[in-house]
Amino acid sequence: SAVISQKPSRDICQRGTSLTIQCQVDSQVTMMFWYRQQPGQSLTLIATANQGSEATYESGFVIDKFPISRPNLTFSTLTVSNMSPEDSSIYLCSVYDGGGEQFFGPGTRLTVL
């Protein structure tokens, strides 16, 4: 399976600021996804990061709040904008390997004060 890294692994931010999370994969993949996992909860899909086009957002998530870039087939960023304490979560990127399975990166633990 692909090796996925995320930066930063964790951060503590002040409300009203923005944080950009990076996801790097060691091989080219067609589809990358961004998920949020709030404390004690399961995973919620934020958006599908599409290479060369705008991301596809799930209901309840908007581009102004969670802008996503996908400049190539191995890299994507998720920005959490104008943060509030409710944005405190673990943010995970995942990749679809084309063989039917998804694999997750190590996650970014975000705390907003």
Place this chain on the structure above:
Amino acid sequence: QKEVEQNSGPLSVPEGAIASLNCTYSDRGSQSFFWYRQYSGKSPELIMSIYSNGDKEDGRFTAQLNKASQYVSLLIRDSQPSDSATYLCAAGGGAGNMLTFGGGTRLMVKP
């Protein structure tokens, strides 16, 4: 609205016993099913995938799928304390195999 339901637990089993984890899904169009294991503070790790009715075995793990009943299960034989984790069931289907996750079942294996 696609839904995947799991008992949140905790499910407590003694070491060496069989742990049985269950999951139901609402979307009959789901084609693929996955079990992820998530240790506290870690990201989900894929442990089993199943695509057709019946059983699929991999070491101590057996996944079972019954599409007629919209039911997926995971059996862990000879449970070990290291199996203590939250197990997430996911259903997928369609382009890009978008996944819908259940809430997870917390498993505790007691020595």
